[in-house]
Amino acid sequence: xxxxxxxxxxxxxxxxAVRNFAIATIIWGIVGxxxxxxxxxxxxxxxxxxxxxxxxxxxRPLHTNxxxxxxxxxxxxxxxxxSLQRLLKARMFSNFLTEFHFWGWQAIIVAxxxxxPLGITTSHEYAELEWPIDIAITLVWVAFGINMFGTILxxxxxxxxxxxxxxxxxxVTVAVLHLTNSMQLPISIFKxxxxxxxxxxxxxxxxxxxxxxxxxxxxxxxxxxYYFLPKMANRPVYSYRLSILHFWALIFIYIWAGPHHLLxxxxxxxxxxxxxxxxxxxxxxxxxxxxxxxxxxxGAWDQVRENTILKFMVVxxxxxxxxxxxxxxxxxxxxxxIAHFTDWIVAHVHVGALGWNGFLTFAILYWMIPRIFQTKLxxxxxxKTHFWIATIGxxxxxxxxxxxxxxxxxxxxxxxxxxxxQYGNFLDTTxxxxxxxxxxxxxxxxxxxxxxLMAVNLFxxxxxxxxxxxxxxxAPALLTIDEIAPEAHWHRWIEKRPIQLLVAxxxxxxxxxxxxxxPTFMVKSNVPTIAAVKPYxxxxxxxxxxxxxxxxxxxxxxxxxxxxxxxxxYGEFSKSGEFVYDHPFLWGSKRTGxxxxxxxxxxxxxxxxxxxxxxxxxxxxxxxxxxxWLFEQSLNTSMTEKxxxxxxxxxxxxxxxxxxxxxxxxxxxxxxxxxxxxGEQIKIGADKEIIALIAYLQRLGTDINKKQ
Amino acid sequence: MFKQFISVIPGADIFMIxxxxxxxxxxxxxxxxxxxxxxxxxxxxxxxxxxNNDFEPKI
Numbered sequence: 073x074x075x076x077x078x079x080x081x082x083x084x085x086x087x088x089a090v091r092n093f094a095i096a097t098i099i100w101g102i103v104g105x106x107x108x109x110x111x112x113x114x115x116x117x118x119x120x121x122x123x124x125x126x127x128x129x130x131x132r133p134l135h136t137n138x139x140x141x142x143x144x145x146x147x148x149x150x151x152x153x154x155s156l157q158r159l160l161k162a163r164m165f166s167n168f169l170t171e172f173h174f175w176g177w178q179a180i181i182v183a184x185x186x187x188x189p190l191g192i193t194t195s196h197e198y199a200e201l202e203w204p205i206d207i208a209i210t211l212v213w214v215a216f217g218i219n220m221f222g223t224i225l226x227x228x229x230x231x232x233x234x235x236x237x238x239x240x241x242x243x244v245t246v247a248v249l250h251l252t253n254s255m256q257l258p259i260s261i262f263k264x265x266x267x268x269x270x271x272x273x274x275x276x277x278x279x280x281x282x283x284x285x286x287x288x289x290x291x292x293x294x295x296x297x298y299y300f301l302p303k304m305a306n307r308p309v310y311s312y313r314l315s316i317l318h319f320w321a322l323i324f325i326y327i328w329a330g331p332h333h334l335l336x337x338x339x340x341x342x343x344x345x346x347x348x349x350x351x352x353x354x355x356x357x358x359x360x361x362x363x364x365x366x367x368x369x370x371g372a373w374d375q376v377r378e379n380t381i382l383k384f385m386v387v388x389x390x391x392x393x394x395x396x397x398x399x400x401x402x403x404x405x406x407x408x409x410i411a412h413f414t415d416w417i418v419a420h421v422h423v424g425a426l427g428w429n430g431f432l433t434f435a436i437l438y439w440m441i442p443r444i445f446q447t448k449l450x451x452x453x454x455x456k457t458h459f460w461i462a463t464i465g466x467x468x469x470x471x472x473x474x475x476x477x478x479x480x481x482x483x484x485x486x487x488x489x490x491x492x493x494q495y496g497n498f499l500d501t502t503x504x505x506x507x508x509x510x511x512x513x514x515x516x517x518x519x520x521x522x523x524x525l526m527a528v529n530l531f532x533x534x535x536x537x538x539x540x541x542x543x544x545x546x547a548p549a550l551l552t553i554d555e556i557a558p559e560a561h562w563h564r565w566i567e568k569r570p571i572q573l574l575v576a577x578x579x580x581x582x583x584x585x586x587x588x589x590x591p592t593f594m595v596k597s598n599v600p601t602i603a604a605v606k607p608y609x610x611x612x613x614x615x616x617x618x619x620x621x622x623x624x625x626x627x628x629x630x631x632x633x634x635x636x637x638x639x640x641x642y643g644e645f646s647k648s649g650e651f652v653y654d655h656p657f658l659w660g661s662k663r664t665g666x667x668x669x670x671x672x673x674x675x676x677x678x679x680x681x682x683x684x685x686x687x688x689x690x691x692x693x694x695x696x697x698x699x700x701w702l703f704e705q706s707l708n709t710s711m712t713e714k715x716x717x718x719x720x721x722x723x724x725x726x727x728x729x730x731x732x733x734x735x736x737x738x739x740x741x742x743x744x745x746x747x748x749x750x751g752e753q754i755k756i757g758a759d760k761e762i763i764a765l766i767a768y769l770q771r772l773g774t775d776i777n778k779k780q
Numbered sequence: 781m782f783k784q785f786i787s788v789i790p791g792a793d794i795f796m797i798x799x800x801x802x803x804x805x806x807x808x809x810x811x812x813x814x815x816x817x818x819x820x821x822x823x824x825x826x827x828x829x830x831x832n833n834d835f836e837p838k839i
Binding site for chain 1: 802832
């Protein structure tokens with residue numbers, strides 16, 4: 073280590089940005105949780121689906137996007153802007169980029185809040201926003217990256233603390249994930265098709281989905297944990313070595329685990345197995361992180377007893393440990409066979425989200441706000457109340473969901489002594505878990521009330537203090553690399569060189585990604601084609617787009633797994649070759665309603681007609697929302713031709729004549745359905761949206777039965 | 781029946797084997813580094829977050 077040093081320099085930390093992101097976190101958090109409570113209510117009280125703009129399928133993505141990208145996203149930025157400046161002893165690189173980042177991110181959130189209820193969605197989970205918003209996200213993310221790296225390059229502390237590595241890995245990986253999973257061919261400003269189809273689309277989506285959990289909900293929060301926990305407890309992290317091992321192992325292993333979302337699907341076996349193996353290995357780094365966090369508090373448990381902020385941290389880190397133990401267990405094929413598509417997954421996600429992300433966010437806000445406002449918390453007591461109400465809320469949320477998930481998993485598979493399905497009517501399994509869903513909504517409401525208490529407390533705190541917008545600090549400028557002793561150790565070398573660190577983490581995540589994705593893409597024979605599988609007709613394609621718009625995929629899967637319990641209930645299991653024209657795939661991840669892959673021909677058109685208008689008329693007690701607007705709105709066919717021709721560009725073998733005559737063919741098929749239903753005393757215009765949806769539902773999964 | 785589940789993709793083994801090698805090599809390197817890490821340096825790194833004196837509210 074060198075003893076030389078430069079004279080002290082004066083500079084100012086930007087606390088205004090921290091304040092802005094913190095306020096956005098609080099407000100969006102409450103909005104997102106409120107929408108969560110609404111959709112939870114809709115699952116036992118379908119009357120809570122107000123109009124098409126508030127129906128479950130459309131606002132469920134609003135909830136997920138709001139809590140992930142608005143609440144957690146802003147929390148990450150608030151924490152990163154606070155800790156990065158202080159760890160680097162430098163102000164954020166550019167005031168302009170900071171403002172651009174903040175307002176750009178909020179504008180994206182507003183755009184999401186407008187487009188999702190309108191049914192403008194790509195249907196990829198956690199990536200629903202349409203392509204113009206995707207581009208905006210890219211721009212804002214790049215601005216964040218430049219701002220962060222600019223700060224790193226102008227730092228006054230040579231060594232990059234491990235928290236910053238986590239931030240860097242977050243930045244790079246999210247960029248790669250977002251770009252890869254946003255490859256869409258635009259049809260219009262509000263509509264696009266993914267370039268990938270079927271199995272490949274599914275693989276890309278879950279490689280993305282899983283790693284969004286890893287690199288948006290996990291790595292940035294681990295970085296925050298490594299900074300804020302030592303600060304809060306006023307003691308250094310338990311083991312710096314462990315934190316390094318934790319970092320490299322986590323980013324290296326996480327990226328491989330995506331296929332565990334697709335077990336027993338038509339994804340090739342080897343990719344599934346790879347996903348399982350790496351998921352199991354993930355326990356090690358995840359628990360390494362948890363243990364490092366908890367042991368940081370060794371000998372300080374008396375502090376924890378008195379300090380509610382630390383209590384939030386302890387519970388948060390513990391739930392992280394629980395969720396990261398459960399995750400690998402859920403990747404085991406035999407457990408997955410029961411848990412997948414059930415409420416178990418919802419429970420798993422929320423233990424992580426409410427416990428880990430929520431509690432860490434609360435703790436960090438409670439810790440930061442009084443400091444940048446140079447005051448103390450308005451009410452310690454309210455913090456305590458928040459802690460208890462939120463903890464009880466999590467219990468009320470998670471326990472019923474575990475019971476519900478387990479019940480569903482078991483009931484779906486239960487056979488009678490004679491070898492028939494015990495609960496052949498899917499609805500029985502839905503009705504069985506309704507009390508659990510009511511309790512879950514209660515738990516969610518408690519958690520929301522806690523967040524509102526926090527909002528009151530923090531806004532009062534802000535009001536009683538004054539923001540130190542520019543906090544003075546001083547530190548000597550960095551000596552250049554030549555000035556310090558050249559004791560070269562490779563890791564210290566990397567600790568000093570942010571760009572190399574970026575490249576190294578990029579390589580780490582690319583290895584896993586490529587091994588997973590490339591063979592599936594390169595080898596054509598990977599998806600055996602089935603000659604009988606033909607592209608959708610124009611009407612069916614429009615019907616499919618309505619299915620996407622209404623978010624049916626959030627309650628219905630389209631993937632029959634190769635179990636007897638499923639083939640008995642739904643029909644022949646799904647083959648990868650059946651999805652080759654599906655841009656995007658619509659396998660879904662949750663069965664609130666039954667699988668629909670073999671829906672075609674199961675019921676007459678009239679059944680669907682009545683069911684879509686009033687589900688409980690056909691299935692008494694059904695919790696599926698009614699879709700009355702589909703009976704009033706006329707199908708917009710102005711894009712039909714363009715849609716077919718876009719599909720052709722993506723490799724769907726439409727003939728030129730099919731494209732040219734798309735609207736004519738569409739009208740003809742619609743007429744046929746109309747006439748057929750007229751025979752059953754149903755009067756409906758052939759131009760109504762419902763006709764297209766029925767055409768699509770009747771087509772689903774029927775191709776393999778066709779004679780050549 | 782169609783040939784649906786493919787367990788072997790020609791050319792995929794090289795991905796598996798090379799990734800395993802990279803994986804092993806990488807963790808051996810990180811392991812060795814951790815073993816040889818200078819304890820004084822560790823302590824310095826550990827204390828980085830504690831260097832700034834934030835405003836301390838009187839509770």
